[in-house]
Amino acid sequence: MNNLVKPWQRFMPSRTVLIMGLLLYFVGLMAFAMNHKTELKKELPPHVVIRKDSVASVKAFTAVYKVLMSPRCMNCHPQGDIPLQGDDSHLHTMFPKRGLEGKGVLAMKCANCHQPTNTPGLNTPPGNPNWHLPPADMKMVFQGKTPRQLAKQLVDPQLNGHKDMQKLVEHADDGLVKAGWNPGEGRSLPPMSHAEFKKAWITWLSTGAYAPKK
Ligand code: HEC
Numbered sequence: 119m120n121n122l123v124k125p126w127q128r129f130m131p132s133r134t135v136l137i138m139g140l141l142l143y144f145v146g147l148m149a150f151a152m153n154h155k156t157e158l159k160k161e162l163p164p165h166v167v168i169r170k171d172s173v174a175s176v177k178a179f180t181a182v183y184k185v186l187m188s189p190r191c192m193n194c195h196p197q198g199d200i201p202l203q204g205d206d207s208h209l210h211t212m213f214p215k216r217g218l219e220g221k222g223v224l225a226m227k228c229a230n231c232h233q234p235t236n237t238p239g240l241n242t243p244p245g246n247p248n249w250h251l252p253p254a255d256m257k258m259v260f261q262g263k264t265p266r267q268l269a270k271q272l273v274d275p276q277l278n279g280h281k282d283m284q285k286l287v288e289h290a291d292d293g294l295v296k297a298g299w300n301p302g303e304g305r306s307l308p309p310m311s312h313a314e315f316k317k318a319w320i321t322w323l324s325t326g327a328y329a330p331k332k
């Protein structure tokens with residue numbers, strides 16, 4: 119009677135196999151969790167420490183402003199709902215529209231022409247997997263803004279895509295920001311290196327994000 123294997127027991131793994139399996143599962147889980155944690159740590163910049171200094175802050179923003187208003191950045195931060203093109207920031211030919219999410223409308227989606235990487239050659243679409251304008255409900259306009267207006271807008275979470283200080287610092291390494299320094303053939307670069315821009319950006323924020331007088 120004792121040796122009789124009940125039908126359902128035939129499908130059950132033995133106790134050893136079961137325990138081994140569970141052990142492996144937890145070891146795996148722990149390895150994943152630890153790996154994940156160190157990865158997150160590596161990505162985050164050191165916590166932003168604010169040391170207020172209005173003079174240093176305004177000076178740093180002067181450099182930041184020059185980059186923001188350069189065609190490589192402003193062309194995606196236009197006043198209207200049509201992106202801009204070229205070093206003279208003219209309206210984008212064929213007038214693709216922003217659309218609710220900034221990705222274009224109907225048959226004129228940005229990604230139809232803008233590939234994940236730059237298309238080789240002159241006057242071809244620059245590429246990025248995430249190429250789009252800011253969304254219709256938060257347009258993040260740079261074009262036409264004075265340094266004072268833009269400085270205030272950039273740190274206002276209701277206008278900047280709900281970014282806090284940490285998120286703003288991190289945005290210096292955003293894919294679309296970096297795309298400005300890989301603009302495709304025939305386009306000018308922003309007026310300073312990405313490293314210089316990032317330094318000015320973080321200095322401006324960490325000294326109190328003061329807005330210039332005008
Ligand atoms: C029908 C194809 C097409 C569509 C759709 C399109 N683009 Fe373009 N885009 C181009 C081409 C081609 C260029 C390069 C033009 C040139 O350099 O003369 C360009 C250039 C640009 C530039 C200029 C980049 C720079 O650094 O000066 C921006 C910004 C841009 N597009 C944004 C967008 C956005 C945002 C969308 C969607 C709302 C979009 N485009 C949809 C073809 C397209």
Ligand code: HEC
Nearest residue numbers: 190191194249250251252258271272277278279294295298
């Ligand atoms: C292909 C279009 C595109 C280009 C080119 C581009 N941006 Fe943007 N930018 C966006 C989009 C879309 C958002 C909104 C996404 C987000 O908030 O994360 C944004 C958001 C921002 C923000 C946050 C807005 C705020 O008020 O704080 C900053 C800062 C910014 N961009 C700076 C730049 C700089 C600097 C460059 C040039 C070196 C640049 N962008 C080039 C599309 C672009």
